[in-house]
Amino acid sequence: MNDAIFQRDVFIEEIFQAAKKDRDIFFVSADFGAPSLDKYREELPLQFLHSGISEQHMIDMAAGFALAGKKVYVYAMAPFITLRCLEQTKCALAIMNLPVTILAVGVGLGYADAGPTHYATEDIACMRAIVGLEVISPCDEVSTRACAQQTIDDPKLRVIRMERNALPPVYKTHGELGITGYTELEFGKDVCVLSYGNTLHRVLEARKESRASTFGVIDLYRVKPIDASLTKVLDRYNAIVTVEEQCLSGGFGSAVLEVMAAAGLQKPVKRLGLEERYYFENGGREYLLDHFGLAVTNILQTVKQLSVG
Amino acid sequence: MDQQYLKQKAAWLRRVLFDMLSSAEQGHPGSVMSLVDVLVALFYGGVMRFEVNNPNVNWRDRIVISKGHATMGLYPIYADLGYFDRKELDSFCTPDGILKSFGNTSISGIDATTGSLGHGPGIGVGYALAAKYDGLDSRVFVVISEGEMYEGSIWESALMAAHHNLDNLVIILDRNRKIILGDTEELLRLEPISEKWKAFGFHTVMTNGHRFSELLQAFSNIGKTNSQPLLVIANTVKGKGIPLMEGQGNWHYWQNINKQTKDEIRHHLIANENNPQ
Numbered sequence: 044m045n046d047a048i049f050q051r052d053v054f055i056e057e058i059f060q061a062a063k064k065d066r067d068i069f070f071v072s073a074d075f076g077a078p079s080l081d082k083y084r085e086e087l088p089l090q091f092l093h094s095g096i097s098e099q100h101m102i103d104m105a106a107g108f109a110l111a112g113k114k115v116y117v118y119a120m121a122p123f124i125t126l127r128c129l130e131q132t133k134c135a136l137a138i139m140n141l142p143v144t145i146l147a148v149g150v151g152l153g154y155a156d157a158g159p160t161h162y163a164t165e166d167i168a169c170m171r172a173i174v175g176l177e178v179i180s181p182c183d184e185v186s187t188r189a190c191a192q193q194t195i196d197d198p199k200l201r202v203i204r205m206e207r208n209a210l211p212p213v214y215k216t217h218g219e220l221g222i223t224g225y226t227e228l229e230f231g232k233d234v235c236v237l238s239y240g241n242t243l244h245r246v247l248e249a250r251k252e253s254r255a256s257t258f259g260v261i262d263l264y265r266v267k268p269i270d271a272s273l274t275k276v277l278d279r280y281n282a283i284v285t286v287e288e289q290c291l292s293g294g295f296g297s298a299v300l301e302v303m304a305a306a307g308l309q310k311p312v313k314r315l316g317l318e319e320r321y322y323f324e325n326g327g328r329e330y331l332l333d334h335f336g337l338a339v340t341n342i343l344q345t346v347k348q349l350s351v352g
Numbered sequence: 353m354d355q356q357y358l359k360q361k362a363a364w365l366r367r368v369l370f371d372m373l374s375s376a377e378q379g380h381p382g383s384v385m386s387l388v389d390v391l392v393a394l395f396y397g398g399v400m401r402f403e404v405n406n407p408n409v410n411w412r413d414r415i416v417i418s419k420g421h422a423t424m425g426l427y428p429i430y431a432d433l434g435y436f437d438r439k440e441l442d443s444f445c446t447p448d449g450i451l452k453s454f455g456n457t458s459i460s461g462i463d464a465t466t467g468s469l470g471h472g473p474g475i476g477v478g479y480a481l482a483a484k485y486d487g488l489d490s491r492v493f494v495v496i497s498e499g500e501m502y503e504g505s506i507w508e509s510a511l512m513a514a515h516h517n518l519d520n521l522v523i524i525l526d527r528n529r530k531i532i533l534g535d536t537e538e539l540l541r542l543e544p545i546s547e548k549w550k551a552f553g554f555h556t557v558m559t560n561g562h563r564f565s566e567l568l569q570a571f572s573n574i575g576k577t578n579s580q581p582l583l584v585i586a587n588t589v590k591g592k593g594i595p596l597m598e599g600q601g602n603w604h605y606w607q608n609i610n611k612q613t614k615d616e617i618r619h620h621l622i623a624n625e626n627n628p629q
Contacts, residue, residue, distance in 0.1 A: 089485065100474045100508030107478015110457075110464060111486070112410075131505070134468045135475060139457055 047209035048184040051118075051148050054205065055079040057191035058116060062090050068195075069108055073101050073119035075148065080118075098123050102131035102143075109141035114198045120154070121147035121163035121204065125170055137173045142198035146205065150180070151241060151288030152317075153207035155328040159321035163204075168293030170202050171267040177201040178267040179224075180239040185214035186264060192217075206241050208328070213243065213262065223272055224265030231259030234346045235280040237299055239264050241328075242286045242337060249342040258284075258346050266298050273299075274306035282311040282349035286342060288332065291316040313345050358564045359628035362392045366593045367621040368428040368441060373606055374614050376445035379453050380421040382603040386528040386561070386588040387422045387495065393567040394493060395429050399574075401490070407435050407461045413490050414463040414479050418472020419497035419526060423455030423462065435460040470503030472496060473523060477512050480521040480581075491520045491574060499531040501542055507552065510581075514553025517579035522571070523554070525583060526561065528590035530601045546585060554583040561586025593621070 055070075056079050062068040063086070070083060071092045084091045094101035098119055105115040117124065124147050125132075136143050147163065154161035171178045179201055181187040190203055213228065220226055225237075229250055236258055238246045243262050250260055259280060263269070277283055283303070285296035296314030303310065315337060322331060332338065365388050373379045394400045394415070403409045407430075417423040424444070431438045436450065436459070443449025450458070456465040464475045476494035483490045500506055513521050525545070529535055536542050546556045555577035559566040570584045590604070591597025594617055609617075 092481070095508060095511060097505075097508035097511075099470075099505040100477075100512060103471045103474020103505060103509065104478040104481070104512065106464070106471075107475040107480075108482050109478070110475065111479055111482030113482055130468060131471065131474075134465070135471050139465050 047211045049077070049209050050181065050187045050205040051077045051146070052079040053184050053187050054146065054191045054203065055083060057188055057195065059083045059087070061195045062087055065114070066090065067112060068114045068116070070116045071101055071105060071118065073098050073117075073124065075119045098128040099131050102128045103135045105143045106135035106139060106141055109143050110139070115143045116146055117143060118146040118148070120161070121149045121166060122161055125163060125166040125202065129169055129173075132176070133173055136200055137175055140175055141200060143200055144194045144198070145202040147202055148205045149207035150204045152322065152328045152331050155331055156325040158323055162322065164288065164290050164317055166204070167266060167287065167289050167295050168297070171298060172293070175200060176267065177265065178204065179265050180204040181264055182240050182243045182262055183210050183213040185212065185217060186220055189217045189220050204240065208241070210241070210244065213247065223270035224268070225261050225263045225270065225273055227259060227261050227276060229258070229260035231257045231280070233258065233280060233351060234282045234284060234349050235259040235261060235277060236284040236286060236342065236346065237261045237263045238286040239266065239295065240288070242288050245332070245337065245339055246286055246342055249339045249346070252339060253343055253346065256346055256350065263295070263299070266295050269298060269302045271302065271306065274302055274308045277303065277310065278308060280310065281351055282313070284342070284345050284349065285312070285314045286337065287314070287316045288337065289316050290319050292319060311349055313349060315341060315345060355564055356628065358392055358396055360625070361396045362389050363621070363625040363628040365392060365425070365428055367618070367625050369425065370594065370617060370621055372424065372427070372441055372444040374618070375442070378445055378606050379424060380605055381594070382530065382590040382597055382600065383419060383422045383497065383526070383528070384425045385592045385594060385597065386590050387425050387526050388592065389562045389564065390495070390524055390526065390567060390586050391425050391429060393564050393571065397564060397568050399568070399571045400493070402433070404433050411488050411490050413493065414476070415493045415495070416464040416466065416472040416476050416479070417455060417495045418466055418500060419469065419495060420454045420466030422495070422526070423466060424451070424453065426455065426461065427451050430461040433461070469497070469500045470505045473506050473509035473513070476521055476523070477509050477518065480513070480518045481516060483520055484518070491522060493522045493524060495524045495526060498525060498527050498529070498536055498542055498545070501545070502540065510549065510552040510554065513581040518581045519575060519577050519579050521581040522574055523581065523583045525585045526588055527585050528588045530590045530599070530604070532601060532604050534601055549583045553580060555580040556583040556585060558585045559587065561588035562592055593624070595620070
């Protein structure tokens with residue numbers, strides 16, 4: 044459990060085990076693969092469909108399957124399965140409230156150095172605007188498996204945002220995950236930093252490096268809906284920082300601001316994210332994050348600026 | 353099949369639909385009236401398989417009106433079958449009524465919520481694949497307008513339907529030649545339509561969409577297409593049955609007319625109901 048894992052593989056492993064026992068589970072890919080999917084396709088060929096590289100059709104077809112009582116997983120690269128077919132997700136899935144799980148792999152700058160067509164840096168804003176759609180971003184093996192299990196036990200319309208790269212562990216057991224869609228991983232005072240997925244690991248690294256500071260860290264893996272109890276946790280702190288690998292318009296930090304506003308919680312909030320532009324620079328994902336505002340030092344500086352003591 | 357019976361049903365359906373549209377002063381009469389005879393052939397011509405007392409029975413045939421603005425064509429039929437109270441027809445598009453301009457799955461008998469063009473064929477493919485997977489005999493009818501053929505997702509779904517030999521999928525193209533701004537062939541050419549669908553692997557049949565014998569003949573091809581999905585091109589007249597609206601693009605949506613004109617149209621439709629042509 045200590046090795047870094049690919050989220051797509053562990054997620055599909057869980058679905059595979061469930062699909063062996065439940066013939067109503069269907070997995071649809073728009074020409075996107077994974078070693079675990081090879082196994083699934085080999086052993087459960089009747090419960091797998093290739094939709095062609097046709098995300099729009101894939102979503103509509105998934106709606107037809109779901110209307111016929113099936114539990115459907117649709118799977119493709121994050122930039123395409125979110126925005127390319129956004130209107131299909133609205134009209135064919137959300138309006139009919141169908142239990143389809145959208146698996147989006149390679150969020151943020153995951154596909155560096157492919158360039159902005161392949162980056163998903165606006166998807167949180169777009170997906171969380173869809174009525175009734177849950178938006179979930181697990182950060183490691185345990186949370187990814189738990190998330191997969193939740194889609195099996197309680198199928199509903201969700202997008203599961205997964206990272207392209209392998210991720211080291213954050214959680215040791217399922218029990219550590221908050222049932223409310225967030226987990227206070229590090230308790231602290233003064234400043235609280237909220238993040239998810241890949242950037243959460245950077246926040247945790249910053250926490251380790253910051254010997255003097257004892258800022259709190261929250262894994263807000265479900266950014267929609269955000270449980271109202273989060274504001275009670277945030278109320279214990281003096282200031283809030285959000286960290287996301289997204290453009291800031293309507294994204295992860297905006298979602299946190301919305302729940303704070305709804306609760307009348309007034310605290311200084313600083314949102315760290317990508318600039319409002321498309322990134323054409325090369326250097327790989329970590330390089331880009333280091334150079335464009337999401338370095339560990341950026342997180343530490345921001346916490347320091349907001350610290351009162 | 354008794355053609356006179358079908359003509360009677362079509363005349364009745366047009367009159368009831370006009371009453372609903374006229375009362376609400378909204379909706380899409382041109383697109384609904386062009387589809388009336390197709391719907392009558394399906395539901396009263398012995399094509400659609402359903403259970404009156406159980407609209408959700410799993411072996412039923414499905415119908416997806418992908419040109420969602422014409423879904424209201426089903427409402428009087430479903431009231432007639434007893435899926436909901438006939439009084440609902442009088443409450444069309446009112447705050448107390450369940451029937452909307454566009455159909456949705458909260459209404460008994462509606463198999464998919466539609467309205468945005470281009471979704472129906474994909475939903476139909478999902479339904480048809482699921483039926484085959486479950487070993488059910490049910491067929492899926494998807495009604496599209498020619499205007500929908502401009503939506504790329506239609507062709508994505510067509511590829512999938514043919515690849516999977518979905519001979520339980522029937523796409524009905526209501527070819528009334530009109531989109532909002534004019535004639536399709538002048539605005540952005542669609543022909544040759546039949547050849548396009550054939551190239552995508554469909555068995556295609558061309559019909560006069562207002563002639564029951566031709567429509568029923570076309571539907572008799574279901575299951576006899578050498579495993580191909582079926583496209584029925586129903587050549588129709590937009591606004592069919594109401595002279596003021598026939599072939600008029602502006603009657604895509606309800607237009608303001610005075611009471612006298614409404615009464616004249618109604619008398620025309622009632623006369624036709626008494627002596628169906």
